[in-house]
Amino acid sequence: MRRVRRRTEFELARPAVRGAGKVLAGLGLAAFAATYAVALWKMPAWMGLQGKQGDAKDRHNARLLVVSAGGAVVVAVSLLYTARSYRLSRRGQVTDRFAKALERLSSTDIDARLGGIHALAHVAADSRTHHDDVVEVLEAFLRRRTPVARPDDDSPSLAPRPPLPERPAADVQATLTTLGARPRLLERRTLDLSGLHLRQARLAVTNLHTANLQGVDLMRQTCRVWTWCVRTCRTRFCGARR
Template sequence: MARLRARWWRIKAAVRLFARDLGWGRPRRPIVVRDVNRRWVLLLTALLVGAAFVAYGWAIAEAPRMLDSNSVRQASPDARLSAHHNARLLVTSLGGAIVVAIGLLYTARNYRLANRGQVTDRFTKALERLDSTKAHIRIGGVHALARVLQDSPSHHNDTVDVLIAFLRDRSAPSPGSADQPPEDLPQELPEDVQATVTALAYRPRRRAAERAGLDLHDLRLDHLHAPYGRLQNSDFSGCRLREARLHRAMLDYAELSRADLRGAELNRSSLKHATLHLALIDHADLFAVSLSGADLSMSSLTGANVSHALLLDACLSECRLNGAYLSFSDLQLANLTRADLSHARLNRCRLHNANLSFASLRQAEARDSHFDGANMAHISAAKANFGFSRLNQAVLESADLRDARLVGAQMRRVDLGKADLRGAALIGADLAGANLSGADIRGADLRMARLCDAGGKNPVEGLDANDLATARTDHSTRLPPRLQAGADERW
């Protein structure tokens, strides 16, 4: 005991020195939280490694007893010795496998870090190339960034931001500068700008990035070439895309308000739920395009080819479609309120339950089309051709159908109240159950028109002289023989 007391000061000094090394003592300099945390991590790591070695040694020593069984106890001494050796060998092998796995994980981590450093170096060198005054060097920088996009998901957003910034810097000259092209003429796209758009349009598929889209608003991208491009959710508002080639492009939910797409090729593209409010799409090719749920209100599609297009539930209110080709298109439930469809081609279109109130269809061609249940009140369709079309239960109240052709049209239960049908051709039309109260049919031709049900006996389903009594007729109105006599007596 006396010897222990004599050595106590030495033990105390050693503990104090050890504590100072660990940062427990009073430091001579201010404590840095990061240094303290690092020391704690090192201490805990050392303790865990030591505990692992102790546990590993204990497992090797105790392996024979843990794996012992009755069969081993009853075996010969040589067999028991072999079993004990195999047990220790199994534990040793497991420990080696764990060490190898840890080594592989550490190697993979180092590889990722090295690869990240290489990608960062490539990214930095590509940025330096983008600042060059030579076009081919800038194009090389764009291609280098495109490879970074392909190889490194962690650099995806940074690379896209850099490419968009470069595109914005290169695609639109400052207003009033000597390089500013005339506003009325589309300009060829510079090669480095085209390469940048190509890299963005064909970037790798990553769901989060595709949901974010691209911010390309107010850019000048005439003659852009990006067929099959993945541009959904992108912002092209106010963008100039004259004569752009975007066939089969993915533009779902894209923002194209006020965009200039005159003469653009968008055939077979997907623009579902896209916004094209006030867009200029005159003489563009929209063949077989998908515009379901899209907003084209107040846009201009004069002379555009929109045939075989899918426009389910699309909004085309106050849209200018004069002279447009819409044949074979599906416009069911579409909103065409106050749309201008004069001289348009609507042959074999489907417009079930569409809203065409106050629309203009002057001299439009809508033969063999389906307007069943459509709201066509107050439309202006003078000299329009609805030959052999279906207008069953459609609302044509107060419609202007002067000199319109409705030859062979199916118009069962159609509402023609107060409609202007002067000079209209209704030869062979099916008007069973139609409402002609207040309609003006002076000069109209209803010869061979079906004015009753199939049996010709049901006055409720068909028209008779009493029904025509409320319509405006004169000597020029041509009716079927059975109604012509009664009409002559009234006149």
């Protein structure tokens, strides 16, 4: 359904279609004006108020009824136009917020990145259109900021290995919390967090049951998370050591 709607919006945005729409709108407005003028002139006759069957006051009231109906139509059209303008303005504001949040994610300042993560969370909550985009951006940010899990870290190696962090950084933890608390909507793809080193991440109130967690290192989690990992059967490295 979403794909059909996007396809329809794309077709309606084409210049030829927009030009035809303007022509049809002009013809419709001309037809409405002609119908309104005819109704204003003929309404007393249609109501049987011409000649001796009605006085001038009755004919005036009949035409006043036509004027009131025309005014109601104009008000309805104005409300529809106002609603459309508000929707377009709100969409532009959300898009602007989304772009500014993306700029914050690329900052070297941890506070700016945290602000960008929380801004994306608000965008996902306010706009269903940007929901999938926010999830994909946060997933890419998480993969960029999180090292790959090493299940055989104790095995001998000729090359020195950089030490893995004991716990996720503040921006990584905020991203996990945001992804776990995102609105439950139908998404175009499955959240993929496979193979990440998320040891000692705080997941007690995080819901990631639909995510792909194959090979994620979730050592030293709470018993609740351990039970959840066993039930999902999507992780190979998950312990309950505290």
